[in-house]
Amino acid sequence: MPQSPESFDIAIIGGGLAGLSAAVAIGADSEARVVLIDKDVGHNNLTPLTFSDVVQKFSLEDSVVNRYRGFSLHSSLGSQSIHYYSGFPLASLDYRWACYILLTRAQRSLGFTWQRGYATGLVKDREGWIISLNGSQRIRAPLLIDASGRAHFAARCLHLARPRMYSHCYGQIFSRCQITDSELAEDICLFLGGSERFGNGGGWCYPLGAGRISFGFASVTDSPRYPLKLVRQKYQRALREFAPYADILARGKPGPVERGSIPLGPVRRFVCDGLLLVGDVVGQATPWACMGVEPALVNGQTCGRVAAQAFKQRDFRARVLREYETIWAQANQRSYRQGTMLAPLQWTQGEEVWDKIAASHSRLTPEETLAHLRYNEPIRSLPILGWSMVYDRLGRIRRGVRDWVRQHLRIWQGKHVKTHARAEGS
Numbered sequence: 001m002p003q004s005p006e007s008f009d010i011a012i013i014g015g016g017l018a019g020l021s022a023a024v025a026i027g028a029d030s031e032a033r034v035v036l037i038d039k040d041v042g043h044n045n046l047t048p049l050t051f052s053d054v055v056q057k058f059s060l061e062d063s064v065v066n067r068y069r070g071f072s073l074h075s076s077l078g079s080q081s082i083h084y085y086s087g088f089p090l091a092s093l094d095y096r097w098a099c100y101i102l103l104t105r106a107q108r109s110l111g112f113t114w115q116r117g118y119a120t121g122l123v124k125d126r127e128g129w130i131i132s133l134n135g136s137q138r139i140r141a142p143l144l145i146d147a148s149g150r151a152h153f154a155a156r157c158l159h160l161a162r163p164r165m166y167s168h169c170y171g172q173i174f175s176r177c178q179i180t181d182s183e184l185a186e187d188i189c190l191f192l193g194g195s196e197r198f199g200n201g202g203g204w205c206y207p208l209g210a211g212r213i214s215f216g217f218a219s220v221t222d223s224p225r226y227p228l229k230l231v232r233q234k235y236q237r238a239l240r241e242f243a244p245y246a247d248i249l250a251r252g253k254p255g256p257v258e259r260g261s262i263p264l265g266p267v268r269r270f271v272c273d274g275l276l277l278v279g280d281v282v283g284q285a286t287p288w289a290c291m292g293v294e295p296a297l298v299n300g301q302t303c304g305r306v307a308a309q310a311f312k313q314r315d316f317r318a319r320v321l322r323e324y325e326t327i328w329a330q331a332n333q334r335s336y337r338q339g340t341m342l343a344p345l346q347w348t349q350g351e352e353v354w355d356k357i358a359a360s361h362s363r364l365t366p367e368e369t370l371a372h373l374r375y376n377e378p379i380r381s382l383p384i385l386g387w388s389m390v391y392d393r394l395g396r397i398r399r400g401v402r403d404w405v406r407q408h409l410r411i412w413q414g415k416h417v418k419t420h421a422r423a424e425g426s
């Protein structure tokens with residue numbers, strides 16, 4: 001027999017940075033009784049890179065693994081740009097620890113409960129949502145925040161739209177690496193240019209201090225299914241061939257695997273009646289650099305504040321919750337729209353184009369590089385954007401026609417040679 005549901009004011013599904021940031025914001029602004037549902041918190045990835053001012057804004061300094069005063073883009077064909085900053089604008093985090101810091105902060109608010117478990121079902125009646133958990137437990141709440149990341153819990157139950165693309169990452173943390181300043185420095189983090197051989201989504205190489213390095217590659221596809229065999233093969237190839245990191249890593253000791261998918265390309269709506277969606281669940285990671293830590297924290301906070309306001313007014317209709325969407329759109333719509341439009345073009349260009357991009361990056365100022373990484377600036381105008389897409393499409397059609405002609409010419413020549421040989425034989 002299912003138990004009668006336990007009632008709360010707000011239910012949050014997912015204990016990643018997005019869900020926890022929302023929980024902290026609700027606790028700071030209201031006395032709502034909040035339940036967070038997840039079997040554990042912060043197990044998405046191990047050591048993501050983010051911006052130091054974000055770490056400071058959310059008081060997550062204790063979770064910093066390493067700080068970087070330099071950023072470099074390195075293509076597999078050899079071009080490299082390196083920029084140095086006066087401070088340390090980038091940092092890698094211990095994701096799990098960052099989530100525990102937020103959890104502890106949320107637990108300080110009176111109405112907070114952490115329900116260890118997994119949400120398995122969702123229905124709505126006149127009083128709000130009823131969430132079934134594994135086991136026979138059920139939870140009732142008039143407002144639901146779905147922060148279940150790539151599991152897309154509410155989207156699955158309610159058949160809502162999901163992000164269009166997924167960056168499937170595979171990497172490892174190496175220890176006992178001997179890092180010399182001539183090859184790699186402890187305080188420089190690297191993005192590695194995309195390539196069909198290693199992963200069209202590009203890769204990363206972040207020294208984590210004390211001879212540890214996080215290294216990996218990603219493949220961007222339009223399917224949410226994680227292509228384990230493919231990404232592992234490509235990663236292993238990069239590990240053998242991507243100079244000079246291959247040599248440094250070969251001398252190190254391979255450790256924990258970092259893998260998972262980042263949904264990309266935000267959906268059109270983040271709210272419905274009684275429902276807010278935040279973080280990876282709606283594709284809020286940047287579609288140009290695939291960075292989701294800052295969006296999860298910032299949007300989680302906005303989502304939590306709007307949820308707290310809605311609780312105070314006891315009005316959970318979409319038109320009240322839509323303020324969260326408006327705030328997101330004001331800050332992000334332009335750069336995300338361009339990033340999403342260009343994404344199919346960006347992730348299919350070959351390593352030669354990435355080589356040129358790495359070379360051209362060295363002509364940017366350090367601040368421009370950072371703005372590009374973070375906000376997708378310089379943003380191109382819509383006509384130029386449209387033209388680059390048409391140009392790309394035309395290029396693909398031209399290459400398709402050329403390959404088709406070459407292939408048929410080869411078949412025809414093959415037939416011709418055979419007929420000729422037969423004629424000569426007879």
Ligand SMILES: Cc1cc2nc3c(=O)[nH]c(=O)nc-3n(C[C@H](O)[C@H](O)[C@H](O)COP(=O)(O)OP(=O)(O)OC[C@H]3O[C@@H](n4cnc5c(N)ncnc54)[C@H](O)[C@@H]3O)c2cc1C
Nearest residue numbers: 014016017018044048049119149151260279280291292293
């Ligand atoms: C390998 C890898 C490397 C990355 N590197 C970077 C980087 O360098 N920089 C960067 O900015 N971003 C990076 N990202 C992306 C970034 O980590 C994510 O965008 C961000 O963590 C999203 O946070 P979230 O809270 O939305 O989702 P998550 O952290 O995924 O949280 C979702 C939570 O929901 C829970 N959940 C799911 N379904 C259910 C359910 N039915 N019931 C209960 N709980 C449920 C999960 O257990 C999980 O804890 C990387 C991602 C990966 C996978």
